[in-house]
Amino acid sequence: MTLQRFWNHPAHSWVSLLPRLITGITFIIAAWPKILNPDDFAWSINMYQMLGREYINFMAVTLPWLEMITGVAIIIGFRTRAMAFLLCGMLVMFIVALTYAIVNHIEMPGCGCFSQEGAKAIDAYKSEVGYGLLIRDWLMFFAMGYVWLFDDGRIGVDGLIRRFKK
């Protein structure tokens, strides 16, 4: 099989369907509360201690909409490659942020202040929730990388538009 045939094989669109759905739904679920409460999201961004406070609000306002639009579009298969490219970009950003938080021992879930074993709770968070999130993001990153490289949008709005034009 030549590289060209492999690259354009229709099976890729079917293989990428499930990752598209999972990633899209994840992003929509993540975006909705952030759109409703940009202030809360700004506080979350602030907790990562990576961005100057002047830029935090801008990010808190715009990022959820990008997540929502890309989430919906990747599900319905509109501009699939472009959406996958954007999702990859956002996932790289999340992976960098999470890694930074874990490496720098940034306390994220609240302080566990009122639990007698607050410190233990934070450790548990880092090993369970922190790494879990990181693994999830890496998986979605690879999945979206695959979609970007191989899914030419046969299944979804792109495919319909192409057929309609023909």
Place this chain on the structure above:
Amino acid sequence: MSLRGVPFRKLWMSAVEGLIITIIAFGIAIAFNALRKNGVPLVRKTPFSVYTLCPEVGTNLPEITIDKLKMGEKRLYYVDSRLSNEYCSAHIPGSHFMPVYPIDMPDFKPLQNLPEGSWIIVYGQETVKSDERMVTELVKLKLRGVYILKGGLKAWKDAKRPVSKLEIKTVTEVPTKALFVDASAEELFAKEHAAGAVNIPPEVDLPPETEKLTQVSKYAGVIAVYSQGDDSAAQKTACELSARGIKNVQVVTGGIDALRKTGVKIESGK
């Protein structure tokens, strides 16, 4: 291995499309933020209030049960460590309002100056353990006779002991002679406010500024609290002032518009 067959052009075009979609998404986001009621400023000028919560709560703090507390016992000094809204809705009669904020402790001087042999009974808010936080601090100050009321106000009510509440007077008619307190957020206050008004927005993390409290408490006449928007902020600020023992506090309904209609001079900001 030859890379012929790799759709470089399509991949490149998708990246360009991605950039265009990002710009469109940002445009929608900014427009939505501008139109919505609780939109946030795009450039944040004020710092985030950093919670240095994680308060030290001591172990084996002294507790006392209600059955040991005789009604009318003069040596007992009840301290309510909850925030003002809780104090206003119900508190032990005669208890002293000393709120423990997430990042601020009250001034303990009144407790340090109590006569020898007094018992300080602290009750508080269960979820934030304001009572335990306060007693931890008092123990550090080596105060004797300090106890946490076991079960707090709920146990007190369950034991059928009396409770008091603070009634805040609400008026529709704007008083002609009063000190106006604007309970709106700082930005709204900066835009417009009644001439000579003091800005005390309701806070949950910090107490109101001491200077402003002093200014209000020194005023002998009516203190008229209003807010821009609904009256809930005015209610909260009025409750805070009343809980701190300030007299003649009234909530003026109708906000700044009511003041304007009555002919109160309104100052506009820059």
